[in-house]
Amino acid sequence: MPLLQINSNVAKEKFTKEYILNFGNVLTKAMNKPIDFCVIHVLADQLMSFGGTFEPLAILTLSSIGHLGVEENKTYSNVIMTELEKLGISPTRVFINFNELQPSEVGFNKTTIADSK
Numbered sequence: 001m002p003l004l005q006i007n008s009n010v011a012k013e014k015f016t017k018e019y020i021l022n023f024g025n026v027l028t029k030a031m032n033k034p035i036d037f038c039v040i041h042v043l044a045d046q047l048m049s050f051g052g053t054f055e056p057l058a059i060l061t062l063s064s065i066g067h068l069g070v071e072e073n074k075t076y077s078n079v080i081m082t083e084l085e086k087l088g089i090s091p092t093r094v095f096i097n098f099n100e101l102q103p104s105e106v107g108f109n110k111t112t113i114a115d116s117k
């Protein structure tokens with residue numbers, strides 16, 4: 001659990017392995033899910049503008065089987081944007097799309113998560 005995709009115009013060098021691993025630990029703790037199936041995919045150095053400027057920004061998708069919701073997503077938004085602030089990305093220049101998935105909608109190990117639990 002879960003899949004966090006980060007698209008950003010910030011330099012790839014800023015997304016160190018240590019930073020990414022810590023991000024996963026902080027996020028999975030907040031989501032109360034094990035880190036076992038957690039994937040963090042960073043697409044850095046992207047050519048992106050926001051509001052007519054090229055100041056640091058990030059657009060994210062958080063996909064998860066369960067554990068998302070109206071109140072929960074506010075907490076995850078806080079946690080995620082706090083981590084991104086460490087790289088100089090203002091919370092006013094971040095959007096997160098929350099994507100709730102069914103176990104049958106995620107393929108894994110030649111079947112789906114629905115069958116592998």
Ligand SMILES: O=C(O)c1cc2cc(O)c(O)cc2[nH]1
Nearest residue numbers: 001002003037039063064065
């Ligand atoms: O919630 C999970 O455990 C979960 C969903 C999901 C979707 C995905 O595309 C992945 O690569 C990992 C993953 N984990």
